[in-house]
Amino acid sequence: MTPEQMADSPDESLPPRAEGRAAPRAGTTAASRPEGGIPPRPLDAIDQDILQMLQADGRASIRSVAERVHVSRANAYARINRLVEDGVIRGFGARVDHERAGHGTSAYVTLKIVQNSWRTVREQLRQLPGASHIALVGGDFDVLLLVHTPDNRALRELVLTRLQAIPEVLSTRTLLVFEEEDLEPQG
Template sequence: MPEEQMATSGARAPARPLDDIDRSILYMLQSDGRASIRSVAERVHVSRANAYARINRLIDDGVIRGFSALIDQERAGQGASAYITLKIVQNSWRTVREKLHALPGAAHIALVSGDFDVLLLVHTKDNRALRELVLTRIQAMDEVLSTRTLLVFEETDLQEGGGG
């Protein structure tokens, strides 16, 4: 498909294959998104120019979608977290996704298979705010048939080194 057609149709060229150096760079940036080009180059044993070019290629290919900060939700005033499962009306995923994305505290939205259709991670100030979010915002959506709320008691972010 010509490039101008891909741009208008929304299709993207597939990412180029990754080698061991690319994977090492990705692993390092997942652990420390603020790592300098110099430190990346030294760690994976390539020149700074090569590391810079590889990182830019990974960004251009859409392998690296962005850089972000890992937030301690409780310290940031979001003391209640929950996974909410939703059963939704068939073929309403795009509409539901847009509505969920607009919710305050929505952190992750996934279309899944199994006993429910959508898995939503939310962070709220407290349980009262969580209750209001579920009962007055999510369950009020016409496309939502049912919900189940799973409170998060403790979590570990694997990108912080808690997974190894």
């Protein structure tokens, strides 16, 4: 849900925009800006409170955000827009119970990859069905991949057929997840 959609909720009216400031385009983030762009502005305590509130409830209305952090709705709207424009907020989404959504098997897969092949491997991992999180890490392996699949057979197919077919992947290790829990932000 974008700040504009938050403002369009039934109890909200769209706060006025700052003069000369365009709305962020859908999908625009710091990651999509050119390298060497302007660094994000520092976050103050109100920005931190807004982030914490939106992490707990991404569907919170502008009105409720403003009331909780003790600023006007226009100020809350402008701050959320700035956080989106600066790439601090990368998007709004739903926390999914993967098992109830038909993906009852989850696993972390560690990968060792050819040196300097991260960008190539990352693009291929993004295309994998069920890939949920990808991280370049330091240590005994190079990449940590979280996947959600319908069952063990689909996980086996993903690891043995898809992952190990990537030429830059030297080895994999699969860690089956028995139980998982998303941590709620402290509030």
